Amino acid sequence: QQQVKQSPQSLIVQKGGISIINCAYENTAFDYFPWYQQFPGKGPALLIAIRPDVSEKKEGRFTISFNKSAKQFSLHIMDSQPGDSATYFCAAKSGSARQLTFGSGTQLTVLP
Amino acid sequence: ETGVTQSPTHLIKTRGQQVTLRCSSQSGHNTVSWYQQALGQGPQFIFQYYREEENGRGNFPPRFSGLQFPNYSSELNVNALELDDSALYLCASSLVPTGNTEAFFGQGTRLTVV
Numbered sequence: 001q002q003q004v005k006q007s008p009q010s011l012i013v014q015k016g017g018i019s020i021i022n023c024a025y026e027n028t029a030f031d032y033f034p035w036y037q038q039f040p041g042k043g044p045a046l047l048i049a050i051r052p053d054v055s056e057k058k059e060g061r062f063t064i065s066f067n068k069s070a071k072q073f074s075l076h077i078m079d080s081q082p083g084d085s086a087t088y089f090c091a092a093k094s095g096s097a098r099q100l101t102f103g104s105g106t107q108l109t110v111l112p
Numbered sequence: 113e114t115g116v117t118q119s120p121t122h123l124i125k126t127r128g129q130q131v132t133l134r135c136s137s138q139s140g141h142n143t144v145s146w147y148q149q150a151l152g153q154g155p156q157f158i159f160q161y162y163r164e165e166e167n168g169r170g171n172f173p174p175r176f177s178g179l180q181f182p183n184y185s186s187e188l189n190v191n192a193l194e195l196d197d198s199a200l201y202l203c204a205s206s207l208v209p210t211g212n213t214e215a216f217f218g219q220g221t222r223l224t225v226v
Contacts, residue, residue, distance in 0.1 A: 004154075006154075031212065032212035034214075036217075041219070041220075042219050042220075043116070043118075043202050043204075043217030043218050043219045043220050044155065044202070044217045045217065046214055046215075046216075049212075049214070051212065089154050089155075091154075093212065095210060095211050095212060096210055097168075097210065098145065098157070098160040098167060098168035098209055098210060099145060099157035099160065099168065099170060100155075100157070100215060101157075102154030102155050102156075103154050104152075104153055104154050105152070105153065105154050
């Protein structure tokens, strides 16, 4: 029940295209859903996060869509750039928990 | 940069040995969490330290232990190293131990057990 399932495992997109990464969860106590970006040799860095009281959050080219009834959320990267090439992790957390529960990651490659 | 620093960046140890990894938390953060990230996987929670006490543990055996110091820096100790302990070890600091507060990650320590 603590799992967060992420897909796809890898994604190749042309420059200027839209990258979409999906996550699903089971634990209805989760109430915080961040997305992290990780470059090789670096730790994860917070990109954007959402709480379940809103269905969408946008920050620049990055948008989270959240579907509470389906227990799914997704990251959309608009106008994808080669510099966006990295591994992206979705995560989830409940307010009382100490830890983030991470998905398995999506390796995004944006072709020039 | 997050202000969370980890040392060393890379480490090679032999099976059965012991290792200590170090983390300096971001200024003002009194909570440090440790995660293990195996190759190609998402980080897995090891444990959290808050005000120098272990404040929660994931599904890791007792040979994984830690410390937190009065300046909120932290150590992760692993005894009797196994080959499967080879991973990137991440430290994350946050303002509070629970709630929907942002966690800031260090760059990690890459541990290889041979």
